[in-house]
Amino acid sequence: MARNRHLQAFLLIAAVAAVQLATMISDTQHYLTQLTMSGYYSLVIIGLCLLIGYAGQISLGHAGFFAIGGYTSAFLTTYDLTPVSDKAFIAFLSRTGMLVSTADLYGGQVLHLHPWAACLIAILLAIIVAYAIGGPVLKLKGHYLAMATLGFGTIVYKVVLGTEQFGAADGISEVPEFALLPGIAVSGKLSMRIMNYYIAWGLVILGVVLLSNLVHSRVGRALRSIHGAEDAANAMGVNTGRYKLNMFVISAVFAAIGGVFLTHYNGGIGPSEASIMKSVRYVAIVAIGGMANLWGALVMGFVLNFLSLRGYFGSYDDAVFGAILIIIMLFTPEGLLRRDLFSDIRSLFGSGKDLEEKV
């Protein structure tokens, strides 16, 4: 099993590099922008895939966590602290190197929190909110859980849309680049396009490896047991409430990280990122990838987000994802890239299935 997973991770790395080389050879480097963005959306998708597909808990509010990440980071890295720079706390932050100064569009200096600090605060906030929301709502099941998470998503959307400090309908712009390390920054600059493609997909690969490990661990098995028969899992000693909550929080962290990075990459974030249609889109992609299929969700997350970002669905964008959800639920609830399909294909090559059982 472990060797199989190493092979999958290697294939993923190879595929990521191959896509980049393909854009270079075919002179379609402008695609890298959307490829990078779809990487960050894929982070949301894979986290959600574990929550829905493995732990069996639906969330129609994950755009909310994406927005909490993005907006927190955007706010903290654009809010000018110059007028209060003489306050003791701000001076302390400044001395510890937590503040940086960047030039705004008009040449003025903006003193703001370092993106690393903002990023950590954003993730922390997502964790706190996820625990606070997940604690009560994960006691609900089925439709009720879906409705409660939908309610959460709606609240986040309305808050960011209605708050002046968050730019209301305009969102927050002029978000500075995120210098991860000297010379490496999450930035929309053309000169950093290739680097940012690899930053995004590097994060995705890291995320997939972590989640794939989790799936194949004792915890993954316990999560699947909760999905299969929650009462029996509990009777076998699985603390079902805590497992569901932890998985919910982990998926929220994945969404928040996606939000933070995409916001720095795009240089801004708007309220549409928090909208219900975004949440529905994430669920639709997990569904078409085949609920309990991390790789299927990843592939579909990449393909559909890329097509959507390139504008192939035109003004029917949201309608396409709604339609996908209906069609998948009606005709192939196991998802398009279901496991049988893979083993069907493998069986075409003789002893493929035996091989899988041995490794």
Place this chain on the structure above:
Amino acid sequence: MAILAVRDLNKRFGGLQAVKDVSFTVTAGSIKALIGPNGAGKTTLFNLISGVLSPDSGDIFFGDMQIEGMKPFQIAEKGMSRTFQHIRLFPNMTAIENIMIGRHTHSRAGFIAGMFSLPWTWKEESRIRSRSREILDFLGISGLADSESTSLAYGQQRIVELGRALACEPKLLLLDEPAAGLNIKETAEMANLITKVKNLGITVLIVEHDMSLVMNISDEVIVLSYGQKIADDVPLAIQKNTEVIRVYLGEEEC
């Protein structure tokens, strides 16, 4: 010595008193059966003991621990495991994976250890797997290890569920109608397995309708009727108990 002691247990659902002032003990190392007509409160009593329901009043002692009101997973951690009247295997999991879930309380890899696949978790996983294989062997179903649980025959599913409960290494095993839906041959096989489990030193409390099974393997039998205990004795005495005969077969003048 009593491994389980239930004292004055009450549970009411609206106007229905499902369990009324029930007290009994289960001796360590024995097989005790719980019988009674449909609706007598047997499954409610089971759910109270295993933590699915909380009693309205009364005490439940497991060893020297008072367990009423605890969550099922906490009671499982203390060493009590159960099967279900309607089989509750995990679908989309193989037989051995189902049994591996039973090892949950005896292993500890958490979210962080799992995500980073820490080296010590590999050893733990292989221990879980090998112990689960031993249980499959013990039950004589090692050939079914990699079959999807839902594709198994009904009788085999019952045995896998028994294996899952055994994997917890319980001190007390609760079996809720283990022979329900089984034919005569399968019932006899199940009786054998339960006796084998007892010989491991595991105490068994069993709810069952099948009288041949109950009378053959039990050391003691409790009879419930309308939520109340009407008899608690060795099988032979139960068979002669006029009150028991009355609730099972009806009044003579009927």
